[in-house]
Amino acid sequence: MRLAAIGFDADDTLWHNEPAYATTEQKFEEMLSRYRPVEEIRQRLYEIETRNLKHFGYGVKGFVLSMIETAIELTGGKITGAEIQQLIDMGRQMLESPVELLPHVETVLHSLAVRYPLLLITKGDLLDQETKIARSGLADLFTHIEIVVEKTPEVYANILARHNIPPERFLMVGNSLRSDVLPVRAIGGLAVHIPYRVTWQHEVVNPEGVTYYKLSHIGELPGFVHRLERGEVEER
Amino acid sequence: MRLAAIGFDADDTLWHNEPAYATTEQKFEEMLSRYRPVEEIRQRLYEIETRNLKHFGYGVKGFVLSMIETAIELTGGKITGAEIQQLIDMGRQMLESPVELLPHVETVLHSLAVRYPLLLITKGDLLDQETKIARSGLADLFTHIEIVVEKTPEVYANILARHNIPPERFLMVGNSLRSDVLPVRAIGGLAVHIPYRVTWQHEVVNPEGVTYYKLSHIGELPGFVHRLERGEVEER
Numbered sequence: 001m002r003l004a005a006i007g008f009d010a011d012d013t014l015w016h017n018e019p020a021y022a023t024t025e026q027k028f029e030e031m032l033s034r035y036r037p038v039e040e041i042r043q044r045l046y047e048i049e050t051r052n053l054k055h056f057g058y059g060v061k062g063f064v065l066s067m068i069e070t071a072i073e074l075t076g077g078k079i080t081g082a083e084i085q086q087l088i089d090m091g092r093q094m095l096e097s098p099v100e101l102l103p104h105v106e107t108v109l110h111s112l113a114v115r116y117p118l119l120l121i122t123k124g125d126l127l128d129q130e131t132k133i134a135r136s137g138l139a140d141l142f143t144h145i146e147i148v149v150e151k152t153p154e155v156y157a158n159i160l161a162r163h164n165i166p167p168e169r170f171l172m173v174g175n176s177l178r179s180d181v182l183p184v185r186a187i188g189g190l191a192v193h194i195p196y197r198v199t200w201q202h203e204v205v206n207p208e209g210v211t212y213y214k215l216s217h218i219g220e221l222p223g224f225v226h227r228l229e230r231g232e233v234e235e236r
Numbered sequence: 237m238r239l240a241a242i243g244f245d246a247d248d249t250l251w252h253n254e255p256a257y258a259t260t261e262q263k264f265e266e267m268l269s270r271y272r273p274v275e276e277i278r279q280r281l282y283e284i285e286t287r288n289l290k291h292f293g294y295g296v297k298g299f300v301l302s303m304i305e306t307a308i309e310l311t312g313g314k315i316t317g318a319e320i321q322q323l324i325d326m327g328r329q330m331l332e333s334p335v336e337l338l339p340h341v342e343t344v345l346h347s348l349a350v351r352y353p354l355l356l357i358t359k360g361d362l363l364d365q366e367t368k369i370a371r372s373g374l375a376d377l378f379t380h381i382e383i384v385v386e387k388t389p390e391v392y393a394n395i396l397a398r399h400n401i402p403p404e405r406f407l408m409v410g411n412s413l414r415s416d417v418l419p420v421r422a423i424g425g426l427a428v429h430i431p432y433r434v435t436w437q438h439e440v441v442n443p444e445g446v447t448y449y450k451l452s453h454i455g456e457l458p459g460f461v462h463r464l465e466r467g468e469v470e471e472r
Contacts (some may be wrong), residue, residue, distance in 0.1 A: 055331050057363035061297040068304070069324055077317030081308040084320060088305055095291050126362040127385050128292035149363050 001229055005143070005165045006118055007184075008109075009174030010122035012196035016100045016138055021063065021236065022088045022198065028067050031083055035075045035218065046201060047071045052186070053202075057149060059125025064091035069231060099135040104219035111222055117143040121159065121172070123151050123179060140205045151179040153186040160189070171228070180207045181212045190228075194218055237465055239352055241379070241401045244345075245410030245422075246358035246365065248432035249454070250334045251372055256432065257299065260326050263304050267319060278345045281306045282437060289438075293385060295361025300327035330406030333365060335371040345377045347458050353379040357395065357408070359387050359415060387415040389422040396425070407464070409457065414441045418449045426464075430454055 011017035025045065029038050049066040056062030067087050071079040083216050111120060120142045129147045133139050144163060148155050160167055167188040174180025174194070181191040182205065192213045213233065215224060227233045247253035261281065265274050268441045285302040292298030303323050307315040348354060358365050365383045369375050380399060384391050396403055403424040410416025411432040418441065420427045428449045449469065453462055465471045 007349075055328050056297055057361075061301060065297060065300065065324055065327075068320065072317040072321050075317065077321075079317050081311065081313030081315050084304065085308050085313075088301055088334050092291050125293075126383065130385050147362065222366055 001169065001231070003171050003225065004169035005117040005119055005163070005171075005230065006225070007119040007121045007170065007172040008142075009172075009180045010120055010132065010136075011124070011182070012068055012175045012199075013102070013173065013194060014105050014109075014120075015102060015132070016194065018198050018200055020094050020097060021200070024063075024067075024094060027090060028071075028087065031086070032071060032074055032079075035078070038072050041070070041074060044074060048073075048128045050202060057125060058123055059128045060091050060094050061128075064088055078137060095131070099132050101136065102218060104217060106138070108218050108221050109138060110188060113141045113223070117163075117165075119143065119159070119163070121151070121156075122146070122149065123148050125174065140193075153183040156183050156189065157187045160187075171225070173218070175199070177207055177212075180203075182207055182210060185212060192212065192221070192224065194221075237405065237467070239407050239461065239465065240405035241353040241355055241399070241407075242348060242461070243355040243357045243406065243408040244378075245408075245412065245416045246356055246372075247360070247410045248435075249409065249416070249430060250336070250341050250345075250356075250374065251368070254432065254436055256330050256333060257436070260299075260303065263326060264307075264323065267322070268307060268310055271314070277310060277442050279304070280310060281335060284309075286438060288290075293361060294359055295364045296327050296330050297361060300324055311470070328364060330410075331367070335368050337372065337374075339453060340453060342374070344454050344457050345374060348461070349377045353399075353401075355379065355395070355399070356381045357387070357392075358367075358382070359395060361399050367409075387419055389419040392419050392425065393423045407461070410455070411435070413443055413448075414438075418443055421446050421448060428457070428460065432458075 008014060020210050028220065029041050032041050045066060048070045049063065051063055052066050056065055064087055068084055071084065071087065109118065118141055124147065127145055128225040133145060139222065160170055170189040172180055172189055172191045176199070177193060181193050184191045192215055194215050194217060195205040213224065215221060224233065244250060265277050267276050281302060284306045285299065288298055288302050292301055300323055304320055307320065307323065345354065354377055357367065360383065362383055369381060375381065382395050396406055407426040408416055408420040408425060408427045409430060411430055412435070413429055415429040417429050428451055430451050430453060449460065451457060460469065
């Protein structure tokens, strides 16, 4: 079997992302710690973020709006204007911070790009993702870049159909079982899970009965692809 | 000459958009009117919005964040938590409000879709635009839907190249000279300007020496396209 294309998730697959959220969230918890216990702040922020996803989508702007709402609610409106301004400034900082690639990413993409069309498939805020892709310096390695609202089986099916890629010859690589593995398996594609050291609670799933491959880091990918095409690997 | 495809802008070309912003902005001005004169509020909001475009992009979320920043600044931090919550709620309302099509839009798109591939090319927030397109009920009439961060000549050139559309046989229809007309003319495409009754200050330009067509409403488009292909219209 010869792969027709390889797809890559971006955040926490090609570059670090979750730590920036975690750091900001920690500052947020410190800011509110004189009003409420940290556990409650964390829990309520997560609830408000989840509720807001359908209105605000993924990304920094929605995250900032959720922090503001959480702060207003948990302080009974006592949060100050200056503190809310700080929350917005933290968001702006996140949007401006440099993109730090994970180890092996550049080498691996350069070597695979010679043999396969590479797709970047990422969900989130359009501007946010586009500027990260630009700052990453990796844009030219991808044949197609797809920024989507949500990674559902339909979304993947649509992308593959548009580029004439048969799902059974498509391999998706990413850190999220929920977004990168399960929906691709659902349409008959192949998927490699490369866990990142932390996973946002929202992306955590427990997939029963779904088979997929797992690597410990992206440096193992070229060797894996080679063995996969020669029929030498078994699904986990 | 036979057109290869027709492109449409969305906000204020196919459906009303600017009035929702104007209404929200009016409520915002009322909220702050006990602190500052309305003229100053309006001016400062516009400055902060413009400054924030490069971080937050176009769309409701960025607009809400800009209103919050303006409110904090103009009230010297005295704006209350409850009032900031109201600003976020106004944004959520904008995102949920029904999409109201402009007159003639449905008939015109249905008739043109029979003869030409139609492209929807809109800038703004991904989730925001996708849900509006879904709510509009028009999605199936378009061969391709392109949501972009900014409408530059490069962005248009890239879209046309990707779909094998020769620029000189592409007609773009929209209400913004800045986003729909000038960049398309710059790459050798044709453009029809259909002004909406209000234009956001940011989109106002004074294009000297650029030629394009102008219609008073979209209902005139099919007849115009017919005459254009027969060489019967002159550029304005």
